[in-house]
Amino acid sequence: MVSEITILCVEDEELLLGDLVEELEDANYNVVTARNGNEALQVLKTVTPDLILCDMMMPGMDGPALLKTVREDYPALNQVPFMFLTARCSRDDMIEGKKLGSDDYLTKPVDYDLLLATIESRLAGVRRMAEHSRQQLATLYKAYQDEQKKKPQMRVAVVSSNSGIVSPISAALSEVGCLVKPIAEEALHTNTFQQQSFDVAFMIYSKKVHYLLQYLARSEESGSRPRIVMLIPSKFNKNARQVLEDLGVEACIEYPFRPVEIFKVIIDTLSRRGGPGRYGAGKQTGAGEAVKGKAESSVA
The missing domain is CATH 3.40.50.2300 (Response regulator)
Structure with a gap:
């Protein structure tokens, strides 16, 4: 077989x-x-x-x-x-x-015996790394779920033209209780996106998304906008990152979009709820700070 x-x-x-x-x-x-x-x-x-x-x-x-x-x-x-x-x-x-x-x-x-042994060794190394990542993710799951019990359900938008790319992210977020909404790129220039209340929006970078961000940047109700996190290609141009920040992108995560990095954003967003403005003043305090610290230590 x-x-x-x-x-x-x-x-x-x-x-x-x-x-x-x-x-x-x-x-x-x-x-x-x-x-x-x-x-x-x-x-x-x-x-x-x-x-x-x-x-x-x-x-x-x-x-x-x-x-x-x-x-x-x-x-x-x-x-x-x-x-x-x-x-x-x-x-x-x-x-x-x-x-x-x-x-x-x-x-x-x-030497075929050596070849097969070397291949198995390399594949075992990959499996160990995957298991380590899984354990890190489990720690973040637990931190999120403990904090989630005290606050309303997290609403997450995932913006992309390719559902296949974002489906693993959406599934993982849904698994821990996030309310996940896939959004087509084209929705960024309509009222559809602005009228829905999201806590955080993960956007797969494309030229169209980059262009359509201007519609969000023009929004008068900036306080109602979600936190925007861009999922970008590896080795992304630094100048392009700066342009994204100017358009309101809070953070960028490079491909292959490690689940640990995704959940650090979720936990950070959760911990910032409840203060001045939509996400608080940005400073972590109390239980939120403890959860964020737990997340950071789990991936150190």
């Missing part, structure tokens, strides 16, 4: 690629293949692998160029291990491979 773990194997030697696929499938991994970096990028348009195993020297786009592209242009794959497989086996070659940012560097001819 093939597992749910998918490995992208990038190798230009046909015979070796066939052997790699056979060994990996025998180990119950699902395998997708590419013969160079350009083919791999095409695969990544439709497949999100759990690990990438890549030759270094290939025609067209080679392994180092693929690694650079993946790390810069595919933030969703930031946590996906990238392993080089190459005939270049000198000490200097290995050091170069490590400096390029690969997670591991294996040499040809392939």
Whole structure:
């Protein structure tokens, strides 16, 4: 039975690629293949692998160029291990491979026992990180739920043109008792958005959202606006961040939008309720300060 773990194997030697696929499938991994970096990028348009195993020297786009592209242009794959497989086996070659940012560097001819052990080790490391994040999130859940008992239900808007991107965020927020409302980008320039009372609005950044923020900025009832948090691409331009702040965005969270960061915003918003203005004076006091401190310590 093939597992749910998918490995992208990038190798230009046909015979070796066939052997790699056979060994990996025998180990119950699902395998997708590419013969160079350009083919791999095409695969990544439709497949999100759990690990990438890549030759270094290939025609067209080679392994180092693929690694650079993946790390810069595919933030969703930031946590996906990238392993080089190459005939270049000198000490200097290995050091170069490590400096390029690969997670591991294996040499040809392939020692398949070592290969499978290394793959399992890397995947286990990813699982440990995921479990650590889950535990952090559980701590924030508890902090939120304890404070939520004392105050009205949190109303959250999630603004995006792509429901698939925001559905995990919406589901997680709903799970802890937030009242979540998906909002289409186009609603930002109508009364639909302003007339609904939200405590916080998470907005997936796009050029259209950036443009439509001006309609919210013109609102005379600034006190009735929700806290606006923009979910932005990784390595977002600093000048663009400043423009967003000028339009009323309180904070930005970079892709891949870690749940811990989302819930820190929720807990902070909850703790600011009840003071002067919609969210208080901004200073954390009493129980709210304690909850925020608990959240901060859980992610330290």
